[in-house]
Amino acid sequence: MSTATTTDRILTGDRPTGPLHLGHYFGTLQNRVRLQNEGVDLFLVIPDYQVLTDRDVAERLTENVEDVVLDYLGAGVDPTRSTVFTHSAIPALNQLLLPFLSLVSAAELSRNPTVKDEIAHSRQAAVSGLMFTYPAHQAADILFCKANLVPVGKDQVPHLELTRTIARRFNERYGPVFPEPRTLLSNAPLLLGTDGTKMSKSRSNSIALKASSDETARLIRSAKTDTIREISYDPEHRPEVSNLVLLAALCQGRDPHEVASAIGDGGSAALKATVTEAVNTHFAPLRARRAEYAQDMAYVRKLIAEGNERANEIAETTLDEVRKAMGTFRMP
Structure with a gap:
């Protein structure tokens, strides 16, 4: 390489x-x-x-x-x-x-x-x-x-x-x-899309960089997870949950296992709340710069x-x- x-x-x-x-x-x-x-x-x-x-x-x-x-x-x-x-x-x-x-x-x-x-x-x-x-x-x-x-x-x-x-x-x-x-x-x-398949513009399962905080929250709430309450990072057996954990980890600069452990038995609601906050916090500066250029x-x-x-x-x-x-x- x-x-x-x-x-x-x-x-x-x-x-x-x-x-x-x-x-x-x-x-x-x-x-x-x-x-x-x-x-x-x-x-x-x-x-x-x-x-x-x-x-x-x-x-x-x-x-x-x-x-x-x-x-x-x-x-x-x-x-x-x-x-x-x-x-x-x-x-x-x-x-x-x-x-x-x-x-x-x-x-x-x-x-x-x-x-x-x-x-x-x-x-x-x-x-x-x-x-x-x-x-x-x-x-x-x-x-x-x-x-x-x-x-x-x-x-x-x-x-x-x-x-x-x-x-x-x-x-x-x-x-x-x-x-x-x-x-x-x-x-x-x-990163997978909100439906658990490859994130793609053509599949309407992606979160745009320019999405508002509210739109981001709505899209993450709709993301596919599973029925197990304990959150873990296991991409092979829990791809949808692990994808959300990874997204939060990338935004926060943390290890995904650490993110999953911090959420613990909070279930999908706590996971999605964590991801929403992480995404909106990480991308706030990008969105602000983008909006300024768009003016x-x-x-x-x-x-x-x-x-x-x-x-x-x-x-x-x-x-x-x-x-x-x-x-x-x-x-x-």
């Missing part, structure tokens, strides 16, 4: 399909802010085109993009130290897709585990070409800025391996242009435009290197 240093450039991001939730925060966002603050060159892509991989239309896209950016800012992403940009605003990035597709076979695309999973959960009646070429799109996202380190979960390692393959084949065929990005494996905890959306849009400008400059430089290496026509 790779570790990040100040010489690394990291590319990561979130599809704008709705506001980010607690699972995003503890799974990736908190770590991104830490890496940024340690001096790593962080690129955060909002891949708005890729919303269409599993949807027929991109509904409320502008609003969703701005929601994600507000979540980033609230969590502590600093646009003066990190580059936040939207996929669709970087034409040179998207021009990399054609040469990249020439470097992979249809069979390699079709057997990619991430593509298979996306197809299985697709909202579309038929698989689109965009869905099929998703790994090449992601390779362009990563390689346009020559990111050499990409945070992934274990299930996404094959996806990044195809990016490495594309970089290697391009370099072998045309000359050295791209790094082969390394994986930064995440050991972040997996000046002109400024937020200016930050997005500035991020797009920097990403465009880098993408144009990279595309020029690609054209030179491939011997294609370049504008004087």
Whole structure:
């Protein structure tokens, strides 16, 4: 597993399909802010085109993009130290897709585990070409800025391996242009949703970062538990209860066994009260910062435009290197 240093450039991001939730925060966002603050060159892509991989239309896209950016800012992403940009605003990035597709076979695309999973959960009646070429799109996202380190979960390692393959084949065929990005494996905890399944925006079982204190309390009260009064942390045998215990522990910076022991035989009511207080206390500063930024959306849009400008400059430089290496026509 790779570790990040100040010489690394990291590319990561979130599809704008709705506001980010607690699972995003503890799974990736908190770590991104830490890496940024340690001096790593962080690129955060909002891949708005890729919303269409599993949807027929991109509904409320502008609003969703701005929601994600507000979540980033609230969590502590600093646009003066990190580059936040939207996929669709970087034409040179998207021009990399054609040469990249020439470097992979249809069979390699079709057997990619991430593509298979996306197809299985697709909202579309038929698989689109965009869905099929998703790994090449992601390779362009990563390689346009020559990111050499990409945070992934274990299930996404094959996806990044195809990016490495594309970089290697391009370099072998045309000359050295791209790094082969390394994986930064995440050991972040997996939080379940209020229904006991994976927390997901599409399943309506998540608690949004921007949720109010009252909304948070309501959602936690509805969370699935069990009938055993004594609270314990046992993810294998008591996944729903243990998930709530873990959430409180993450918010309080405590060991989950310690949290469970403190609640004791208080039952699910005491557990949910503990979790509600922990979540609302921990996220109060984030929500306050987010609300402050939301009062000046002109400024937020200016930050997005500035991020797009920097990403465009880098993408144009990279595309020029690609054209030179491939011997294609370049504008004087």
